[in-house]
Amino acid sequence: MLEDNIEEIKALVLYFDQINIIEQRHLHIVAPTNAKPDRNGKVKAQVISTNDFTDEKFLLHLKEFEKNKNIKYQIDIDSVGESPEKGISSVSSDMQINDLVLFHSELVGKKHNEQQIVDEKGRIVLSYDLELNKESSILSEKLFNKTDNVNQLLSYYARVFKTFVNYYEQGKDVLTSSKYVNDLFKEINKTDRFKNAQIAFKNEFNVTPSFALEAIKLGVPNLGKFPPEEILRFKENSKDELLEFQSKLENLTFDLLNNYDYNYINTNAQKIADLKIRPLIENINHTLDNSKYKVMQELIKEAKDPKSYSPLLLTFSDQISNSMILLISAGIVGLNVGLEHYARIKEAKKDGIYYLYKMNKYFA
Structure with missing residues (x-):
């Protein structure tokens, strides 16, 4: 946070x-x-x-x-x-989370100076220094004043990981921005204990939060500079497109579930979005841009004295609908050109990816 x-x-x-x-x-x-x-x-x-x-x-x-x-x-x-079904062992309560975090500490940073030492009780202890990766360095600096002792950092990771698994076991959709926690979750997925616990998971037909996030990020790579009010205004004015987009992602998830489980989709969301969503965005961009140029050509052919109206035609870009209404109302172009354009836009809006297209144009 x-x-x-x-x-x-x-x-x-x-x-x-x-x-x-x-x-x-x-x-x-x-x-x-x-x-x-x-x-x-x-x-x-x-x-x-x-x-x-x-x-x-x-x-x-x-x-x-x-x-x-x-x-x-x-x-x-x-x-x-708490396991969602009797007889199924809960992963997070049964597993030693702290030991798991320590065992996979190479995901936090690169190990240096590894050595085995014997403590005062005669036990063999593995000792090493950790060169923290980018994420861990940021957390260590902001939360723990960049102390050389990484115990606090690993304890924090253990706590976040435990919370993540607890909610997941209860069948809740969970998401973390931590690459380390996601990587650790991938490791725990390989264990038989986790696979047994998965039997109790509610297998609903819905979209994983990670998949939705990565799809949105493809539409708008950088939302940081836009205030919440602007985002809420866009969402309010795009309700129909959002519903189509949600339906599109659900259909894609349904198709993916034929070959992969829900958790695989969640943990590999970025790669899947890149393979499945990016080509659809490129396709709708290509289709609508081509349509816009075709309409522009038809307008220039049909317009009476196009040179006189060239400034107006130049505004005919992202505000294509408003410009079209103005051109038709002024009698500059015929109704048939306008109807053809609206037919193209209406067809594009049926494609759920139009939400990402509209978002890209709005936040550009």
């Missing part, structure tokens, strides 16, 4: 009606400075819950979404996983 993740939330709002964001709160034990210990030497302290892992700028930038109920914050209760 850092400022870097705001753009992804904006993209998700363009698809989903409501997003629940889990706050990873931290408990602080605070004792009054002037408190006197009792006869047992203990001092009464107060436990304070704070959202230390949430950037204030994150909350500030998304205030409009929160006010509009597009996003809702929930405190992570850090409960043990």
